[in-house]
Amino acid sequence: MRSDLFDAANAEKQTGERWVKQNSRMVRTTLGADVLAAKGAMVAYQGQVGFNHEGSGSVSKFIKRALTNEDAPLMRVAGQGEVFFARRAQNVFFVELTGDGLSVNGTNLLAFDASLGWDVNRVQGAGMMAGGLFNTVVQGQGTVALTSDGPPTLLDCSQQPTFVDIQAAVAWSANLQPQITSSMNMRSMLRGGSGESLQYAFHGQGFVVVQPSEGLPLGTQQTGGGGGLFG
Numbered sequence: 001m002r003s004d005l006f007d008a009a010n011a012e013k014q015t016g017e018r019w020v021k022q023n024s025r026m027v028r029t030t031l032g033a034d035v036l037a038a039k040g041a042m043v044a045y046q047g048q049v050g051f052n053h054e055g056s057g058s059v060s061k062f063i064k065r066a067l068t069n070e071d072a073p074l075m076r077v078a079g080q081g082e083v084f085f086a087r088r089a090q091n092v093f094f095v096e097l098t099g100d101g102l103s104v105n106g107t108n109l110l111a112f113d114a115s116l117g118w119d120v121n122r123v124q125g126a127g128m129m130a131g132g133l134f135n136t137v138v139q140g141q142g143t144v145a146l147t148s149d150g151p152p153t154l155l156d157c158s159q160q161p162t163f164v165d166i167q168a169a170v171a172w173s174a175n176l177q178p179q180i181t182s183s184m185n186m187r188s189m190l191r192g193g194s195g196e197s198l199q200y201a202f203h204g205q206g207f208v209v210v211q212p213s214e215g216l217p218l219g220t221q222q223t224g225g226g227g228g229l230f231g
Contacts, residue, residue, distance in 0.1 A: 012082075019094055019143045026086040027094075027111065027145045031079055036118075037111035038087070039073040047081015076114060085111045090147040101139030101174030104146065108170045108211070113142030123178060123200070133166065137174050146171060149213035157202040164200045167214040173206025 012022070022028040026043065029035055036054055054074040077083055086092070087110055095102055097116065112118075117140050123133040138144050146152075148170050155162050157176060172178065178200040202208050 019145065021092060021094075022084060024091055025089050026084055027092050029077075029083050029085065029111065029145075031077065031081055031083060034114035035077040035083065035111055036074050036114045036116075037077055037083075037085055038109055039075050041085045041087055041110050042075075042077070042083055043086045044084040045081055046083075047079060049077060049079040049081045049083060052076050052078070077111075085145060087147045088149075090149050091151055092145060092147055093152055095144045095146065095171070097138065097140060097142055097144060099139075099141055101137055102144060102171050103135045103137050103174045103176070104144070104171040105169060106134075106136050108146050108148065109136055109138075110145040110147050112138055112144040116140040116142040116144070123180065133180070139174060146209070148209070148211040150211055153210045153212070155202075155208050155210060157208055158205045160203075162202040162208060164202065164208055164210055165214060166198050166200055168210050168212075169200050170209040170211050172200075172202065172208040176202050176204050176206040176208070178202050178208075 012028070018030050018032070020028050031047070031049065039053075042051065052075060054076045092110060103121070116138050118136055118138045120134050121137050123135060152170060155164070157172075163181065166180070181199050181201045200208070
């Protein structure tokens with residue numbers, strides 16, 4: 001049988017690494033230690049692998065997830081073998097945490113080492129006007145796989161104030177405390193506005209990852225189908 005499909009570029013990546021990009025839109029993870037992943041993110045697996053719903057782990061975390069749109073349901077992936085993750089053919093990239101933390105838009109969170117701690121936190125200043133904005137904060141030592149609707153861009157927030165559309169912000173340094181700002185004045189609101197009214201305002205030592213898209217509307221969860229900014 002002959003086909004362009006059998007080109008080496010399409011073959012499964014054979015490496016000794018736990019996390020590797022199979023291509024710009026798919027992650028391959030070698031199990032041993034467990035992995036937590038967004039439900040629906042698994043597109044294939046090999047070996048003896050089990051998938052189970054991951055509970056909140058604490059009453060406070062359960063309540064926050066129940067009351068917010070950041071209820072990105074997680075599954076625990078365990079066993080021996082390889083698992084492939086992707087979402088909507090979006091670009092994938094890794095962030096390697098070394099004791100620090102990352103605040104992630106739940107719709108961009110694909111998978112991460114189960115040894116990492118996680119919680120749901122409210123974005124400061126995200127009140128009624130913003131519909132209440134919550135992000136998943138992941139911290140500790142391990143790898144986080146994220147998706148971006150198009151190639152991601154890394155912006156340095158330490159040199160000057162940085163403003164990002166709230167739906168285009170993928171993730172940022174957990175030490176940053178963004179504020180919600182509005183570029184729409186009252187007259188614009190009465191006339192209908194442009195849809196570009198709310199942004200995150202970042203300033204401090206850290207970075208923010210921006211996707212070249214506003215993604216899905218706020219409150220809409222993504223599941224299924226998945227380059228590299230950090231890996």
